[in-house]
Amino acid sequence: MSLINYASREISCKIVYYGPGLGGKTTNIKYIYSKISPNAKGNLISLATELDRTLFFDFLPVNLGNIRGFKTRFHLYTVPGQVYYNASRKLILKGVDGIIFVADSQVERLEDNIDSLQNMLENLQEYNLNLASVPLVLQYNKRDLPNISTVDELENILNPQKLSSFEAVAVQGIGVFETLKAISKLVIRNLS
Amino acid sequence: MSFQIFENDFWSINETITKLLKMTNAISVLLIDKAGQLITSTGDISQLDTTAFASLSAADFAATNQLAKLVGEKNFNTLFHQGENKNLYVQLIADKVILVVVFDSRTSLGLVRVRIKHATDELNAIIQDIMNKIKTNKDENVVGLDTDFKKQAESELDELFK
Numbered sequence: 280m281s282l283i284n285y286a287s288r289e290i291s292c293k294i295v296y297y298g299p300g301l302g303g304k305t306t307n308i309k310y311i312y313s314k315i316s317p318n319a320k321g322n323l324i325s326l327a328t329e330l331d332r333t334l335f336f337d338f339l340p341v342n343l344g345n346i347r348g349f350k351t352r353f354h355l356y357t358v359p360g361q362v363y364y365n366a367s368r369k370l371i372l373k374g375v376d377g378i379i380f381v382a383d384s385q386v387e388r389l390e391d392n393i394d395s396l397q398n399m400l401e402n403l404q405e406y407n408l409n410l411a412s413v414p415l416v417l418q419y420n421k422r423d424l425p426n427i428s429t430v431d432e433l434e435n436i437l438n439p440q441k442l443s444s445f446e447a448v449a450v451q452g453i454g455v456f457e458t459l460k461a462i463s464k465l466v467i468r469n470l471s
Numbered sequence: 472m473s474f475q476i477f478e479n480d481f482w483s484i485n486e487t488i489t490k491l492l493k494m495t496n497a498i499s500v501l502l503i504d505k506a507g508q509l510i511t512s513t514g515d516i517s518q519l520d521t522t523a524f525a526s527l528s529a530a531d532f533a534a535t536n537q538l539a540k541l542v543g544e545k546n547f548n549t550l551f552h553q554g555e556n557k558n559l560y561v562q563l564i565a566d567k568v569i570l571v572v573v574f575d576s577r578t579s580l581g582l583v584r585v586r587i588k589h590a591t592d593e594l595n596a597i598i599q600d601i602m603n604k605i606k607t608n609k610d611e612n613v614v615g616l617d618t619d620f621k622k623q624a625e626s627e628l629d630e631l632f633k
């Protein structure tokens with residue numbers, strides 16, 4: 280749920296990176312952090328395990344600047360993708376305004392992508408949310424690896440609704456900003 | 472639907488938390504929505520990354536509430552974190568926003584607790600009122616987010632993420 284403060288003239292919206300463990304969610308947000316100019320970002324907070332897996336979330340605030348007198352911000356979160364962290368994952372979805380689903384393109388991860396997508400819908404349902412109310416875009420990550428599904432296959436299986444989707448190599452930054460831009464626009468359009 | 476805060480409500484909130492700050496001699500007082508966004512703050516926040524603070528407080532609160540459920544409590548409406556020099560007192564308001572008081576040894580937990588009770592009653596009423604307004608959507612101020620705004624936001628996005 281976006282926050283619109285008419286007194287301090289501020290708008291903030293929450294965008295969540297969702298997807299299976301090791302899919303590249305944290306890599307997306309770290310790349311954004313490394314590229315965005317200092318005055319457009321805040322500190323990157325990562326609650327991770329010692330092995331650098333997301334334990335609770337990563338958090339990065341991004342300032343869009345002043346839009347018609349409103350200081351506009353996006354708060355980017357990643358969830359922990361590992362299956363057994365579902366309780367935490369659900370908490371991060373609270374108040375979400377837009378979701379980027381980061382799929383791992385590797386053939387052997389297809390099942391995990393499907394499970395994670397299903398899990399996302401179930402968790403949204405618990406907040407009485409669904410894809411009619413919350414915009415979603417997909418990112419097919421790790422396109423640099425050899426053993427990957429074709430985009431057509433991924434589209435057919437993960438994206439029957441034909442939402443916007445992007446190929447990415449998050450470690451190299453490819454597709455990272457395209458994906459973020461797409462969801463940001465949908466979130467802005469969805470403001471009410 | 473957005474959580475919209477209008478001019479008058481905002482000033483009432485600020486008045487209440489500033490009073491709380493003064494009465495308790497706390498360092499700072501912050502009001503945060505459950506999704507982790509800072510609504511407003513008062514006191515000395517010069518050393519505080521308030522954006523990160525808001526996000527972490529909301530997550531902390533959400534996690535603690537799940538812990539409550541696991542032990543068969545409905546929720547823990549208050550949280551207290553004690554440090555060597557600084558402490559946090561966290562209180563849920565109207566099931567919607569989180570009040571955090573940062574304080575040190577210039578005041579006492581007892582005083583903070585009593586004063587938060589008063590502030591909670593006031594804030595409860597204000598937040599309830601805001602929620603009703605949002606529901607009925609009757610407030611005159613729901614402006615600014617027209618197609619012009621959205622267009623400009625989009626070109627701003629193109630600029631930032633090019």
Ligand SMILES: Nc1nc2c(ncn2[C@@H]2O[C@H](COP(=O)(O)OP(=O)(O)OP(=O)(O)O)[C@@H](O)[C@H]2O)c(=O)[nH]1
Nearest residue numbers: 300301302303304305306333359360421448449450
């Ligand atoms: N080859 C390749 N590796 C990638 C790509 N994106 C991420 N990785 C690697 O995949 C691993 C996992 O990336 P993370 O970003 O930590 O994955 P995550 O989705 O945050 O994982 P969880 O926190 O467990 O949910 C890291 O070693 C990354 O370097 C990519 O596009 N190509």
Ligand SMILES: [Mg+2]
Nearest residue numbers: 304305332333
């Ligand atoms: Mg991660």
